Amino acid sequence: MIQPQKPHYRAILVEDELRTRHMLEEMIEQKVTVADVELIASCGSIREALPIFKSLRVRPDIVFLDINLPDGPVFDLLEAIKPVDFEIIFITAYDEYTRQACQYASIAYLNKPVSEEELNEAVQRAAEYRGRHIQERLSTMKQAATGSAGAVPERVVLSTQEEICFVDPDDIIRVEADGNYSRVVVKEGNAFRTVVLSQNIGKFEEMLPPVGFFKTHRAHIVNIAHVRRYLRNDSTLLMEDGGTVLVSRRRKNQLLDLLEGRVPH
Known part of the structure; x- marks a missing residue:
């Protein structure tokens, strides 16, 4: 061959x-x-x-x-x-x-x-x-x-096989693990779209600003600013794009502190 x-x-x-x-x-x-x-x-x-x-x-x-x-x-x-x-x-x-x-x-x-x-x-x-x-x-x-140590850049670069997207970190709604890939939900005006990256969620987590994002589960990262509701009975978040995100038992209390404003995020 x-x-x-x-x-x-x-x-x-x-x-x-x-x-x-x-x-x-x-x-x-x-x-x-x-x-x-x-x-x-x-x-x-x-x-x-x-x-x-x-x-x-x-x-x-x-x-x-x-x-x-x-x-x-x-x-x-x-x-x-x-x-x-x-x-x-x-x-x-x-x-x-x-x-x-x-x-x-x-x-x-x-x-x-x-x-x-x-x-x-x-x-x-x-x-x-x-x-x-x-x-x-x-x-x-x-x-x-x-920039200063820990400064957040104006844009995060999302590179796929088809395109390179320059995204304001504030417009990233959530990230979901999909095996060795990551599915990033981004807000564009009044609409939402999903960008699939050929890198695992751990790698993508390193690209995100340290402030404003929270890993609710090993397979999910959310932008706290885009959380619309926390459902206590099944421990899930309802996000601005309509998606639901599972919150692990281990991270539940820390997340509630963030949502209720008891610690800075």
Whole structure:
């Protein structure tokens, strides 16, 4: 049986830590199994990266980019090499806010030290996102990454096979687990629609603002502002879209405290 040919991507690596850069060069060329990645250039600063980008006749498909470069903010580099018509995989030492910002914006990222599995997952995700509103996603990511700790971005990015939706977190009614997928109910004007994401509810929970959302059950997350009624007899919530959501016994008292205003949410 003939195996399907792997997609081929041209890549650039910008990483200031020499040891990490050499390790990633080797991993990108030898350990990526989900695609054939050709590393066409590697450097360690904005000053070194600028002439590389300006000299290219054909732009890269993917850029592996350290979020903390020694000679300036990474967004200065992206501004200088516009248009950004390639996918980005950010590289970072473990940083909760950067990680959350990438998740908000549906941008792939790598945590140092990078594992082979994580590298392949990031390349796969970048491949899925390629060509899909990268400039808008970067704007969302920048707003989340450069805001104050725990700041909520103006929009959450919902990326599906068919489209990328930019949604105000306040318009998310609820999220329901569906195996390895998540069904997100969103308010659009006076109507509601469901967006199906190819990520489990645990992953999607990390994208949501820490304030205003509550996990009522392992399979359900609700926006407290869109709860219309709590039915005590069967311990369920009636949501603004007409859907009902089960509340687990373990989370019932905490939810009631939120609904009755005894603790902030």
